[in-house]
Amino acid sequence: MGFLSSLFGNKQYTDINGNELQKMIKENKALLILDVRTVDEFRSGHIPNAKNIPVQELNSKVNTLEVYKDKEIVVYCASGGRSASAANILAKNGFNKIYNLGGISNYKGKLK
Template identity: 60%
Template sequence: MGLFSGLFRKRGYTTITGSQLQKMMSNNNILILDVRSLGEYKGGHIPNARNIPVDTLSSKLSTLNSYTDSEIVVYCASGERSARACDILSKNRFNKVYNLSGGVSSYNGKLSKN
């Protein structure tokens, strides 16, 4: 039974669209988390996004402690790495986790390069 409950467990995050992200960005206490590589991030990212590649996320969770009750929107290039990151976050006491469907390309605003 443990195997099946793991397979069918409800996800601990919500998938959102680019337009939903635009509305959420007016919230000052939102964290936008880019889980792509540093090179991808430097090539263009959503303004004010913080870069923590998904492969290092588990070891850097303590740097996000102040966001446990904040909205966290996670994105990558396509949505696959961000879904993995959302699972990591939701299993580690982060309560309001959102996966940007379609990745960075679904964001309609201007990307930053800094």
């Protein structure tokens, strides 16, 4: 049962869509937008002001995000799988305002 509940229940982050992200960007200047794709994917186009930490490096670099522990963090990747993993890593490390945009295609604005 524990395995299934970890897959389907007790999610410690909130899924959002592109419209919700746009509203968050307008209302919260301290918002961290975290791109968990590879460096090359990030360079090919990303959400403006996003910080890039590839998901495979997040565990070792999570301490660099300490200042955001009680602030809103939006994570995204290419399709949603890595961002969900990243959201879980953040939650396990005590971050409590985590939002998962899923894939970058959910973003409605211009990429940088």
